[in-house]
Amino acid sequence: MKITIIAGARPNFIKIAPIIKAIEKKQSKGTNISYRLVHTGQHYDKNLSETFFEELNIPQPDANLEVKSGTQAEQTAAIMTAFEKELIQNPSDLVLVVGDVNSTMACAIVAKKLNVKVAHVEAGIRSGDMTMPEEINRIVTDSITDYFFTTSTTASENLIKYGANATHIHFVGNVMIDTLYQNLTRISPPQFWDEFGLVKNNYVILTLHRPSNVDEEKSLIALLQGIDKMVGDKKIVFPIHPRTKAILGETKLILKNILLVEPQGYLNFMFLIKNSFAVITDSGGISEETTVLGIPCFTMRTTTERPETIKIGTNNLVGTSIENLTLEFAKFLKNGLSKRGIPELWDGCASDRIVAVLLTK
Structure with a gap:
């Protein structure tokens, strides 16, 4: 064949x-x-x-x-x-x-x-x-x-x-979980790990690339500023997608907690996910990996094609507004992770x- x-x-x-x-x-x-x-x-x-x-x-x-x-x-x-x-x-x-x-x-x-x-x-x-x-x-x-x-x-x-x-x-x-399991012993910290003083559970991962979240510069800036305020004393590692970076252009952002870094390779990114406090994303695939790793995930979308990550896993569908994200994140900080499991097969x-x-x- x-x-x-x-x-x-x-x-x-x-x-x-x-x-x-x-x-x-x-x-x-x-x-x-x-x-x-x-x-x-x-x-x-x-x-x-x-x-x-x-x-x-x-x-x-x-x-x-x-x-x-x-x-x-x-x-x-x-x-x-x-x-x-x-x-x-x-x-x-x-x-x-x-x-x-x-x-x-x-x-x-x-x-x-x-x-x-x-x-x-x-x-x-x-x-x-x-x-x-x-x-x-x-x-x-x-x-x-x-x-x-x-x-x-x-x-x-x-x-x-x-x-x-x-x-x-x-x-x-x-198959994404196949790759995750096959490489868990190979994941490694990125070069900026020590530079930023990152340690396990002291930072949040942020990824944004969907048009609904990043295509309008003013609303994107407002979203980033809201997330920056929301996490308290946690740092936010933001591997910025080329699409998102282009929309921000030369904008000078004053952000206390958000650390802008280049897109990461798989082994570095999975290390960051595995050791994070939580993940905020508009990706679908990341919610699969966070589910298996037991990491709280907040997906900034109104729909998901992976409902099992919500029913069984650690994913929370929070919509696209900073207000709702802030509300759901606050509930998590107060009550912790309510459920955790790995889907069949x-x-x-x-x-x-x-x-x-x-x-x-």
Whole structure:
């Protein structure tokens, strides 16, 4: 079996790493399976892409489509054009896509139009928010997928509601957690750890990149100032996304607690998460890792495609207003973490299950 694996953005790299390891494990035992790794170039900043290949021991891509940035339409079209040429020149039995970025949808469409089967890892997750580009990517990808690999029973149920064939749905667990478990002994403090006087539980991690939170400069500044006041004597480590940094521009912010740092590699970032007091984010994926690590997470969104992190895990959905975040954070400071657990099959073996299923096809 020849598999083409697609990676385009930071979350993709974390998800493909254990899948590649699982394939190579089968290869070492003489199983007839091979892969070709294609990097679309959707994320091209070193700290958002190259670093992950190095840290997670992912082989250098067999091809880099180097599409870079653009509008949603421009980027999607560029990926489709480049990947069509790639797939024609390097035929495959299956194209495996992960997550919900533009690369996921674009490469799935190209594969299906070339009559190549598609496997979608993290299929079926839904936020119900059609203003999110990722939600559209999920729905389109799942509408043409042949093999669905889900992280939860809720995701599997979503697919059934959308009309997917139940025999093609495989609840396997969470590959991001595979990567987390495989690297917990390798995580390390960033260079600024001592410089900023960071110690376990004395700081909060902040990440912001969604348009609803960062696209308007004045409201972004007000949000940052509110978070800065909210945490008391805790420091706030803010790895600033290039998108957010560009919106702030040359603005001179006077912030007491927030420490602006560059985007972090996986091993440094997971060290920061594991040793933090709490996390404030508008990311979906981070809430999965905080759930397994038992770290309180406050997600600044009105919807989530990962409801299990709220029902079972440590995630709190707090909306996009600083007022509500402040209220929920104050409740946490007073009452502590009310519940904590790890969802079913988030055990570090999802990738092995995925490869085992593919080998039966």
